[in-house]
Amino acid sequence: MTTLETEYSTNSALYLALDLSEAKWKLGFTKGLGSKPWIRTIDAGEVLLLEREIQRAKERFGLAADSRVLSCYEAGRDGFWLHRCLVASGIENVVVDAASIEINRRAKRTKTDRLDAGKLVRMLVRYASGERKVWSVVHVPSLEAEDQRQIHREIATLKVDHTRHINRIHGLLAGQGIRMPIQADFLAHLDELRLWDGALLPAGLRARLEQEYACLHFVEEQIAAQEAKRRELLRTSTESYVEQVRQLMRLRGIGEQSAWRYVTEFFAWRAFRNRREVGALAGLAPTPYRSGDEQHELGISKAGNRLVRAMAIEIAWDWLQFQPESELSQWYRRRFGEGSKRIRKMGIVALARKLLIALWRYLELGQLPAGAQLKA
Numbered sequence: 001m002t003t004l005e006t007e008y009s010t011n012s013a014l015y016l017a018l019d020l021s022e023a024k025w026k027l028g029f030t031k032g033l034g035s036k037p038w039i040r041t042i043d044a045g046e047v048l049l050l051e052r053e054i055q056r057a058k059e060r061f062g063l064a065a066d067s068r069v070l071s072c073y074e075a076g077r078d079g080f081w082l083h084r085c086l087v088a089s090g091i092e093n094v095v096v097d098a099a100s101i102e103i104n105r106r107a108k109r110t111k112t113d114r115l116d117a118g119k120l121v122r123m124l125v126r127y128a129s130g131e132r133k134v135w136s137v138v139h140v141p142s143l144e145a146e147d148q149r150q151i152h153r154e155i156a157t158l159k160v161d162h163t164r165h166i167n168r169i170h171g172l173l174a175g176q177g178i179r180m181p182i183q184a185d186f187l188a189h190l191d192e193l194r195l196w197d198g199a200l201l202p203a204g205l206r207a208r209l210e211q212e213y214a215c216l217h218f219v220e221e222q223i224a225a226q227e228a229k230r231r232e233l234l235r236t237s238t239e240s241y242v243e244q245v246r247q248l249m250r251l252r253g254i255g256e257q258s259a260w261r262y263v264t265e266f267f268a269w270r271a272f273r274n275r276r277e278v279g280a281l282a283g284l285a286p287t288p289y290r291s292g293d294e295q296h297e298l299g300i301s302k303a304g305n306r307l308v309r310a311m312a313i314e315i316a317w318d319w320l321q322f323q324p325e326s327e328l329s330q331w332y333r334r335r336f337g338e339g340s341k342r343i344r345k346m347g348i349v350a351l352a353r354k355l356l357i358a359l360w361r362y363l364e365l366g367q368l369p370a371g372a373q374l375k376a
Contacts, residue, residue: 014063015128016054016071016091017120019113020044020078028117029057033125037118047085054091072124074098075138083140094127096120099303100136145269148241151230152260158223165216172209176201186213230260241268244363250374251362253322258315266308267363275357283309284353300349309352316352326371328354 017037019026027040027050038060042049058067069091073082075098086093101123103109126134169182177196180189187210193201201209233242234249234256241263248259272278279285283304289296302309320329328351336347358369368374 012063013068013070013128014054014058014061015121015124016057016069017117017124018071018073018082019117019120020073020076020082021113022077024113025050026113026117027053028121029053029061030121030125031061031063033122033129035061037121039114039117051089068092070124070128072096072120072127074101074120080140080146084143094124095138095140097136097138102134139270141269145241145264148264148268151226151233152257152264155223155226155230155257158219158226162216162219162223165212165219169209169212169216172205172212176205182213182216230256244268247363248359251323251369252373252375253318254315258311261307261311262359265305267360272360272364275360278357278360279353281305281308282312282353282356284312284349284356308356312352312356313348316348316355319351319355323369323372325373326369328358328369328371330371 013031015030015032017028019028021044023044025042025044025046027042029038029040030036038057040053040057042053054069055065057063058065071086071091071093073093073095075095080095083093083095101120123134166182173180173193178193180186180193190201190206190209195201233239234245244263244267245256245259248254248262249256254262266281270281272281276285280301281304283300283302283306285301285303287298287301289298319326320332323329331354332347332351336344336350339347355369358367361367362369
């Protein structure tokens with residue numbers, strides 16, 4: 001029996017699973033396999049009540065006050081603040097990928113917060129006993145690494161708002177049969193607009209157009225401010241993650257936006273051990289299906305960071321244009337260049353995975369992708 005198995009077979013630890021919702025938290029307690037879970041309910045976010053319930057659970061199961069506590073909860077809306085709070089209190093916590101939890105596929109399944117808490121705590125006991133494949137554990141970033149993502153995510157959100165305001169203005173004008181570009185002098189041209197019969201714009205419509213344009217102008221100012229802040233960091237910051245951004249930007253075909261997202265979402269806070277981990281975390285890993293004589297591919301897993309995956313495919317197309325002499329570009333042209341549109345799209349996903357691994361090696365080991373050129 002291993003040390004880990006011996007440690008957990010003595011029933012000296014308390015296991016806790018938290019099923020989180022906006023209003024209430026369900027707590028599932030047990031002391032090991034064969035012990036029926038004890039379910040409790042507290043108000044969401046009440047950390048002091050949580051500590052009280054942990055002490056009560058230790059008394060209920062006959063555990064010492066200083067017994068080890070292991071906990072888990074599913075990654076979701078509450079993020080990682082609770083993990084940091086539990087760890088600071090001396091509790092060993094894991095954050096679980098909800099999509100990796102096994103379910104019964106035989107028929108319709110009953111689902112309640114109470115049942116979920118009981119199931120989670122039983123799976124936690126199995127995980128702690130050495131069954132590591134029972135679920136996938138989320139790698140929790142540091143508070144600093146999490147904060148580094150805010151700039152580019154805010155810019156992405158603002159650009160969505162920018163598009164929405166433009167589309168709304170175009171829609172309001174199109175409803176009256178008017179087509180006009182939205183430029184800096186948009187408000188000055190409202191007096192010149194006429195309806196189909198030559199009448200002026202109705203007062204309510206004009207007021208709404210002015211309001212939408214004011215919102216659009218505000219969003220444009222916010223985008224400019226965030227982009228200026230990011231450029232200032234690139235010029236002056238000595239942080240290691242900013243240096244990685246600069247390193248990526250030296251390659252042709254990779255600009256500020258893509259380099260920033262690659263680093264802060266992916267490379268800066270994860271210690272990858274091999275190329276398989278790189279491809280899996282981006283959701284670009286293959287998913288073969290082999291059963292008897294039936295063998296085929298189900299496509300990529302799409303189980304990783306969707307922001308990085310989308311950026312990886314976009315950069316792969318740019319790589320073909322700006323790095324035509326690289327080995328990866330030549331490999332793509334030999335393998336997929338003469339194929340149909342569908343084949344080329346399938347090939348670009350394969351190129352995106354290979355390029356992502358090459359960029360990881362470039363940042364970790366300084367190995368320039370074969371045949372790639374740096375910017376002047």
